[in-house]
Amino acid sequence: MNKKYIYTLVALSIASGLGGYWIYNRIRIAKLNAKVSTLNEAEEAIKNIDTSDIPPEAREPVEPSLPMPTDQPAQLDDSKYIDDNSTDEYYSK
Amino acid sequence: MSEYTKARTKLFLKNYGLDIARAIQGTGLYFAGVVGQKCGESGYGTSRLAVEYNNFGGLIYGAGLAGAIGKTSKGWAIFKTPYDCFMVYVRQLQSPTKDYIKSGVFKSNSPEEQIKNIIKGGYCANTTPEAYLRLCQGAVNASREICGLGKIDDLQASLAILKSTTNTL
Numbered sequence: 197m198n199k200k201y202i203y204t205l206v207a208l209s210i211a212s213g214l215g216g217y218w219i220y221n222r223i224r225i226a227k228l229n230a231k232v233s234t235l236n237e238a239e240e241a242i243k244n245i246d247t248s249d250i251p252p253e254a255r256e257p258v259e260p261s262l263p264m265p266t267d268q269p270a271q272l273d274d275s276k277y278i279d280d281n282s283t284d285e286y287y288s289k
Numbered sequence: 290m291s292e293y294t295k296a297r298t299k300l301f302l303k304n305y306g307l308d309i310a311r312a313i314q315g316t317g318l319y320f321a322g323v324v325g326q327k328c329g330e331s332g333y334g335t336s337r338l339a340v341e342y343n344n345f346g347g348l349i350y351g352a353g354l355a356g357a358i359g360k361t362s363k364g365w366a367i368f369k370t371p372y373d374c375f376m377v378y379v380r381q382l383q384s385p386t387k388d389y390i391k392s393g394v395f396k397s398n399s400p401e402e403q404i405k406n407i408i409k410g411g412y413c414a415n416t417t418p419e420a421y422l423r424l425c426q427g428a429v430n431a432s433r434e435i436c437g438l439g440k441i442d443d444l445q446a447s448l449a450i451l452k453s454t455t456n457t458l
Contacts, residue, residue: 231439264347
């Protein structure tokens with residue numbers, strides 16, 4: 197009887213702990229998804245990425261895991277496209 | 290998300306994250322979603338197409354494809370910079386002749402929803418939105434964890450316009 201009670205209590209504690217963590221994680225992800233960052237923030241965040249701890253095997257080439265797109269941009273009408281951020285003359289039509 | 294996925298995504302972000310941020314600035318595309326997709330399409334930036342030709346998405350060359358400077362013997366587009374390739378991807382999604390706007394890509398509330406809507410818009414016919422998302426979810430999660438970046442606003446573009454307007458006054 198007592199044992200059963202303790203087991204139930206432990207199971208409930210674990211379940212509520214997991215549930216709490218799940219809710220916390222959902223809220224955290226929702227906040228991140230709703231975030232709008234500036235380009236400066238992006239630059240800062242990317243600059244601060246430390247890659248010194250990356251193991252050599254994670255630097256080895258791997259095959260793409262996603263299927264290649266079947267919808268290709270080859271037929272896009274680029275004639276009216278102007279991009280001021282362009283790095284070269286190909287966007288300055 | 291495995292440590293391996295996290296490490297590879299970290300390296301990809303370090304090398305190409307800023308190019309992606311610049312390309313999607315002010316478009317309504319989620320940073321983590323685009324990173325997840327591009328990681329999956331380019332083997333985390335390690336595929337031969339990505340390394341040698343700056344082609345991060347199996348893009349085929351076509352006459353008039355802005356940003357492409359040529360093609361490989363197999364017909365893949367060659368881009369001068371990774372940024373140029375990411376811009377083509379962005380413009381493809383924005384194109385009024387395609388179905389991405391209609392499928393809700395730019396009204397999505399999360400990177401995951403956006404990726405599924407890209408597939409619904411016809412991006413890849415050989416898969417389902419759910420199956421496609423499963424293949425890049427690890428990199429999406431890793432990007433969100435590592436950088437914590439959401440959509441990138443168009444403040445810089447607004448500032449540039451403001452600056453040019455002020456200069457002409």
